[in-house]
Amino acid sequence: MIIINKTIYFKSSQPFFTKEMKNIKNNTIRTLDDIEGNELIKHKDEIELIAISSVETGLTFVRELRDISFYADRWIFTWND
16 A cells, blocks of 8 residues: 555556446455554545556556445445445
8 A cells, every 4th residue: 555645546456446447346445554553544634536446457447436445444435336
């Protein structure tokens, strides 16, 4: 995870990347380490976009972020359909 300006970036592997890119699955669930979690909390209200890159191909898509939630030690990032 990295945050640049108002965009949060993640990498994703198959088959999840294809489902996310096609909006079959419009969220990603992540476990963040303490440093990443603190960075996210610090900038959570500023983040507007999510960018996800394929680990295999490097292809990246960007979506408007709708919600960031925390549940059971995991972060859930949901974007608009």
